[in-house]
Amino acid sequence: MAAAAACLPLFLLLLLLLISPLIIASTAQQTPQELLLDFKASLADPSGALSSWSRATPYCNWAHVACASATASAGAAVSVSLSLQGLGLSGDLNASSLCRVPGLAALSLASNAFNQTIPLELARCASLAALNLSAGAFWGPLPEQLAALASLVSLDLSRNSIEGQVPAGLAALGGLQVLNLGGNLLSGVLHPALFTNLTSLHLLDLSGNRFLESELPRELGEMRSLRWLSLRGSGFSGVIPESFLGLEQLQVLDLSMNSLAGVVPPGFGLKLQKLMTLDLSQNGLSGPFPEEIARCTMLQRFEVHGNAFTGELPAGLWSLPDLRVIRAHSNRFTGRLPEFPGGQSRLEQVQIDNNSFSGGIPQSIGAVRTMYRFSASLNELNGSLPGNLCDSPAMSIINISRNSLSGTIPEFKNCKRLVSLYLAGNGFTGPIPASLGDLPVLTYIDLSSNGLTGGIPTQLLNLKLALLNVSYNQLSGRVPPSLVAELPALFLQGNPGLCGPGLPNDCDAPSSRKHQGLALAATVVSFLTGVALLAVGAFAVCKRLVHGSESTPWKLVLFHPVKITGEELFAGFQDKNVIGRGAFGKVYLIVLQDGQSVAVKRLVNSSKLTFRAVKNEMKVMARIRHKHIAKMLGFCYSEGEVSIIYDYLQRGSLQDLICAPKFTIGWKERVRIALGIAQGLEHLHNDHTPQVLHRDLKSSNVLLGDEFEARVTGFGIDRVVGEMAYQCSMASDLNYKCYVAPEQGCTKKPTHLMDVYSFGVILLELVTGKPAEQRASDDSVDIVRWVRRRVNVTDGAAQILDPSISSTAKQGMQAALELALRCTSVMHDQRPAMDEVVRSLQALCFGAHAETPRPTEIDL
Template sequence: MATAAVAGATYLPLFSAVLLLISPLIAASSSARAAALPTVAEQPQELLLTFKASLKDSSGALSTWSTSTPYCNWSHVTCTGAGAGDAVSVALSLQGLGLSGDISAASLCRVPGLVALSLASNGFNQTVPLQLSRCTSLVSLNLSSGAFWGPLPDQLAMLTSLTSLDLSGNDIEGQVPPGLATLQGLQVLNLGGNRLSGVLHPALFRNLTRLHFLDLSKNQFLESELPPELGEMGSLRWLFLQGSGFSGAIPQTFLQLEQLEVLDLSMNSLTGALPIGFGLKFQKLLALDLSQNGFSGPFPKEIDKCVMLQRFQVQGNEFTGDLPAGLWSLPDLRVIRAENNLFSGRLPELSTVLSRLEQVQVDNNSFSGGIPQSIGLIRTMYRFSASLNQLNGSLPDNLCDSPAMGIINVSHNSLSGPIPEFKNCKRLVSLYLSGNGLTGPIPASLGGLPVLTYIDVSSNGLTGGIPVELQNLKLALLNVSYNKLAGRVPLSLISGLPAVFLEGNPGLCGPGLPNDDCDAPLRKRQGLALAATVASFVTGVMLLALGAFAVCRRLHGSSSSSSPWKPVLFYPIKLTGEELLASFHDKNVIGRGAFGRVYLIELQDGQNVAVKRMVSSGKPAFRAVNNVMKVLAKIRHRNIAKVLGFCYSEGEVSIIYEYMQMGSLQDLICAPKFTVRWNDRLRIAIGVAQGLAYLHHDCIPRVLHRDLKSSNVLLADGFEPRITGFGIDGVIGEKAYRSSLASDLNYSCYIAPELSCTKKPTHLMDVYSFGVILLELITGKPAEQPALDDSVDIVRWVRRRINVTDGTAQILDPGISRTAEQGMQMQATLELALRCTSVMPDQRPAMDEVVRSLQLLRSPQGPPSTGIAPEP
């Protein structure tokens, strides 16, 4: 869900290009579209002042508008062609002025020569005025992020002079009117970030052949395949369709879009193989984003013909085979993101002179062979991440010789040999090497790297001691658990690290550790440890044998009587197992996560429910699932989504939740413009905290969420949050739960760092996840990748800035219009979020304390506190 925010930052310069594109058309239209001279009673000044009088201008932005000054000299008014004998063209640029109230379009549209109108980024809170259809001289109309709602008026089709129409970032709903196809001169159409629904009419794209820019992104209620007619829009250069519920395959006609510069189809339900020859004619393509879909098959090798390509993003699909060899050598390529696929083969050696690569992320695939020696020599390389693959061999000595290298993650592979000295890694921030077969000592030279903050070398075969030089670093994470380390742990590291980050090294000693006497005979300790290990092993084998026997008996006894699908409903809803199965198709998908897809399903009585379909490798027994679900269904709280029931089949469980029309908090944050007021954000934070505190402290039995993230926070009316997705670990089992969580790197930023090295989950892990959500609300940025120039999660992004001069101003969302009191509330919330996301669990507050802290921040004029009492 972070991808959309990154794309927005990436393509910002394109909007400037769009303005340059249409400005000559605005100027050229002055003579052709000038209205007749107004009467004395309807001079432009009077008409504009009538329009101003209908508005609420609390900031006084239009205070210069008066009859004593020529209207062409008024602020936010631009006149062109005002010479002798020339008709005047008028452009009103009123974006971001805090305007509200009614829009007197009747008087506005009588202003002669009005060719451009922008009311963007205001707070009108009304439907799109039908009378704007009278502004027939308009060439450009921008109502984006203006708090408009309701259907898209058919009457806009009367503005036949339009070349640019922008209604993005509102709450416009219903179908896209086919009548817009009459705007055949349209070059820019932006309807992104609304609530449009239904199927797109083919005629709309068949006629708009002059479009250069089309944005239908973030309209999650669309139920359409990609119209083949889009491929006939030969002038199309920028196409944004991400997050809009598109399904099916990419039409063959898309191969004809030879002018494309940006193609973003991410976060949809698209499936199948890409058309043969995909990329062959995309000579101008700069950015390709197909991420978070269901594409499969090999990736077409013709991608190497996209000689101008800079960003290649295909993560979160089911692509197989090699990544095309020619892709890696494209001269301008900066980003390769292919994580969470089924790619295989070897990673190629690259040209260290010609390559301009900055990020390579290929985690969770099946790549094999060694790490390319060239990776660390590419001078622009900032991030190399290839965890959860089958890479082998040793770590190259030059892996981070690039002067820009900041993040290395090759954890969970089959790498062996020692950790190199890495003396040239002057900008290295994160080093993740866990879950390999590395041996030898931890290099003392790591302590000389000036900005190294995160080190994870757990679950290897490292020997020796922990270098005292590591005390020189300002570490947020040092995980050395489950190695063969021995000796005295530096005192400052013991006091600054959770004990779990040192576990699994019986030879380590120091104050506060199980082995606190560093001078005791080593042999005795080893003998005791060996005896304990053998005893634990024998006991474990016996328990496993008994458990396996019991499970086999249970499965054997129930298999003959179990039907293929077993629905168990805790509320009076009308749904059978067969109906549920029939509803599991791509067009109903509204979300994806580590444990499966979420479907929006309409019941026989018209009620909508959300269904999380989970396929578990653990194959939980029906009786065990039923017992867990009964507990979850009894949870009642205004900030927790109701579990309505579940459906069971062998190896698969589908949980039925109540559905919220407003969608999730993630949808809100990843919208093109996250414009929610601070009071509403605080309301969301308090509600989530109350729900989580109820699970932790008041629910019987107490429940850990373990998968808290913004996509699992649903929003009811008035921004009242409802937590969903809790208790999954109890349904599918701990082993399957951890396996699924480890395979989903998109949401790893919500997971507490100690999860990888502890067997017992705690409520403080949920507190960490909540802290990440708090940071999202404070910054207005998605958790996974908050900024294009910083390929890190939001916790690290904030911590990098918190101690910089004016760093807090960079962190707090600049899009929030706030009072001084609210600014103080935001800073206090930021401090609380930093406590919640502390790398040391014992420094995080409990959720009941978090609730009290947030409630104290609520302003007096805000709604009264709801407490954490259960729902009646």
């Protein structure tokens, strides 16, 4: 027995020696087909994009797989490219199997939802020449192990949440030609070796990494092969190094939105013969701009706005043969505008607002056939308007407000594509040309603060106007009633001779009363229609509750520890627990057995998204963490219905506070609420990859904590219910139209500026102390119209600002009102971005003083 025991280890060793080669052989003998199938097994593929991958078909014939041979000979090595971008994939990547696929030369996993760190096993893909993980929801540090990919030519990790420093070890990738790390959370100082060693780079993109703390490295100027250099908005400081003058292959140079200072090096442009795009905007650069820029004969875009440049724009710049865009606004440029080279010019946009240009507008501007935007407001231009100002068949935007121009306004009969005409703040006289009414797409007209006379032409009724501002002129006569009824933004103040609805002189009082009666009738009809729609919706919901809940199982997914079951959640869907209603359903307050309170937003029209698709979207939203973003605790799913569980705050929503019988909180708290909302939105817009748009921001979607800290909720609903269901629900939500930007019905793609408009409406609520949906006389009007009808009249601010706030806060309230009006501008490009809004509110918050209650407040 002892001898047998002594032989056992020897036997096991022999057995291991016999089996190991078989195991190794089995592993080594895995075909590329099997390795790719192993990789596929690690993925969640909700759309079935990889369903054609099977052992029955050669892998080179699979969807999203491409094979190529270096030579045509039999048995030649095969180069494999795997392109899986934009397929909605997720899961834990099995990179170890993938990297054993022979000849894997290109891998793209871009625009997916992996929600994980970059797998270190990717460093074993020895033959990889191109790796693209952009917008793949990757996070965590940038692995230094990727430096082992000696064959790598292109590395794109942009638009993720990669953080920390850029590893100096990446400098070992000497053959790298493309390095794109833009749109991440990289921080710290960049190591000089990254630039001295990566001399083969054609493209370097570090844009959108605002936590970097580096001066502009002079070593960049030694990268002689660079064609594309983008450092936009990445915290760079210091001066532009003289070494940049030697980047002779450069085609695109973007240093915008940094903290650069000093002058542009003399001779800049002398050797940059291939430069096509130059963007130095939004820095602190100063001094005259070097004349040598006129030597860049291939230049197409010249953008230097938002600096402190002085002197004249280089004379040769205007006549460059390929130049399309000049954006030099918000500087200190002086001098006269030169005559344009007429038919030879390819200029499309000239924006030189907010400078000190003088003299007349060039007579040759109308001969530039490609010009579609000429904007020169806030300068010192004088003389009359050229009659051929918009003879260009492309001219769409003219803005020459706030100058010293005079004479009459030309007929502009050839301006068939003119959309915006801004002539405010000049010295124009004579009548408003009736021919403006013949311009088919004219939408925005601002002729305010001039010396115009006569009446408002009835021909303007031919236009579908979104803005007509003729305030502060010398106009007279009757205002066409339909203008007042149709326009979302109409400004008539400062014309004592005008009469009509909404003006001190009503022209015809009986007629006015008749119009009010019709408006009241229309309001009643709209109300009854809304009640009918709500009844139909309630019936549909009840039907679903009775029939659907019994047959469809609930799937509960929690992202945080919450003691709740699907049954408890469903039992809480009772009318007595409803605390809010919106376009997508009701919001319920449910108190759990352990005393915790949660708010549940029940989406009863959730399209046909599968559970896996909803879970992927919810995981993305649950990852959004910010002190001013409501915490998403989890969700519950059944077919056609999703309920989102949020942490509930005891003060309820901002709408509850505003609509309470007494909205008595002070200005300091209101500014704090506004700043919190803005910071939450800025985080969604700028700090999260991919960018998240709220698309349903309103005061009922802002929850308040004990210290009035605001938390934004209800964002990203469109990603859960689907775009079609989202649009349908929003169209039927009559109660909250006032929060919706006016361009939303005219554009196919939502933008962050639509959220800015909604925020502006909330800010108006805080400034006025009134809910967004107003009642003015017998006419229902939203708060934006209510404010704009009063803002330009005498003592209008006194009518707008909440009288319950102490007079010591009036200055801050006035500043907040001006910010709200900018946010709710009819023209979306006039609205500030959320980061600018945050800076403005931070200044207001710092200056806010606690007000002393007035005696009338105490008596109430």
